[in-house]
Amino acid sequence: MNQPLHRMTCIELEKDSEFFDTLLEEVSQLNQLQQQNKDEYMDRVKRLGDILIKVTSPYKKDMYTWREIFQLYLRAEIFIGNTEADRDEHDLEFTQKQFKWFSDELSRTDLPRKFKLSSSKEAFHEFLRINNDLIMMKQFQYINKTAMSKILKKHDKRTYLTASFKFGKLLKHDSYFTGTMGKSLCHVMNKQLSTITPQIEDHTCPICTFIYWKPIRLCCGHVFCVRCLIKSERKKMRNCPICRYEDAVHKADSSNLDIPLQNFIKLYFPREVKAKREENGRQEVSEEMEIIARSQFGGNECHIM
Ligand SMILES: [Zn+2]
Numbered sequence: 001m002n003q004p005l006h007r008m009t010c011i012e013l014e015k016d017s018e019f020f021d022t023l024l025e026e027v028s029q030l031n032q033l034q035q036q037n038k039d040e041y042m043d044r045v046k047r048l049g050d051i052l053i054k055v056t057s058p059y060k061k062d063m064y065t066w067r068e069i070f071q072l073y074l075r076a077e078i079f080i081g082n083t084e085a086d087r088d089e090h091d092l093e094f095t096q097k098q099f100k101w102f103s104d105e106l107s108r109t110d111l112p113r114k115f116k117l118s119s120s121k122e123a124f125h126e127f128l129r130i131n132n133d134l135i136m137m138k139q140f141q142y143i144n145k146t147a148m149s150k151i152l153k154k155h156d157k158r159t160y161l162t163a164s165f166k167f168g169k170l171l172k173h174d175s176y177f178t179g180t181m182g183k184s185l186c187h188v189m190n191k192q193l194s195t196i197t198p199q200i201e202d203h204t205c206p207i208c209t210f211i212y213w214k215p216i217r218l219c220c221g222h223v224f225c226v227r228c229l230i231k232s233e234r235k236k237m238r239n240c241p242i243c244r245y246e247d248a249v250h251k252a253d254s255s256n257l258d259i260p261l262q263n264f265i266k267l268y269f270p271r272e273v274k275a276k277r278e279e280n281g282r283q284e285v286s287e288e289m290e291i292i293a294r295s296q297f298g299g300n301e302c303h304i305m
Pocket residue numbers: 205206207208209210224225226227228
């Protein structure tokens with residue numbers, strides 16, 4: 001009486017092991033493909049990085065256009081976030097949404113048309129292709145993951161076994177499905193792209209929030225623009241405005257001018273420096289007018305200038 005039932009169970013188990021073998025092989029093939037894609041992709045990111053170093057150079061005409069594009073790109077946070085709290089890989093839907101926002105902004109601002117060098121135009125197209133390809137890889141990964149989980153669920157439903165739970169656990173440790181690879185790719189890209197072109201936020205005076213023009217490095221290491229320190233000194237503020245290092249402002253003189261930083265700023269931010277100098281000029285005129293009006297000319301000892 002028990003014979004047919006026993007035979008049926010045997011067949012199911014045979015099929016089951018075959019099923020898992022096939023599934024595991026598929027997963028390992030997908031992993032291989034993904035690894036291949038990853039290596040090729042990393043090479044392309046590296047090659048693009050090398051080209052970008054050349055085309056974004058301050059000696060070339062496209063530095064400002066590149067900088068504006070990178071600023072938009074970083075703001076879009078397409079693959080991963082920029083903040084410490086948001087370092088995880090974004091999901092496919094979010095990535096697609098943010099990439100669309102970035103593309104729309106590019107069309108709205110018409111930035112790509114501002115490139116003057118043909119090498120910049122080529123590099124920009126490769127940059128877009130690299131982004132598109134990564135999105136496609138994510139899509140591919142997502143489809144496979146969904147398919148795998150559907151296959152396992154169907155298997156469980158038919159056999160009353162819990163393969164999806166156990167197999168799912170196995171897949172969790174698999175680089176193909178954890179997304180760590182996508183994350184590392186995004187890291188390389190974000191890091192490479194953001195460090196290639198210096199950003200103005202990293203070179204602004206903490207007092208006036210404009211670009212450092214004539215940057216004065218105080219003995220404590222903090223840097224401010226010369227105008228802000230002169231104003232502080234006039235207000236009898238002798239200590240560093242950030243760390244309160246005693247007499248740091250009062251003791252500063254022309255030897256505190258950070259010449260390498262000044263040259264760097266002149267090279268990378270010529271437009272901002274020009275604007276800042278014009279602003280300084282306007283301020284000086286109005287200050288002189290004020291002094292004349294108050295008839296307090298002289299008496300202000302200034303160590304910095
Ligand atoms: Zn300042």
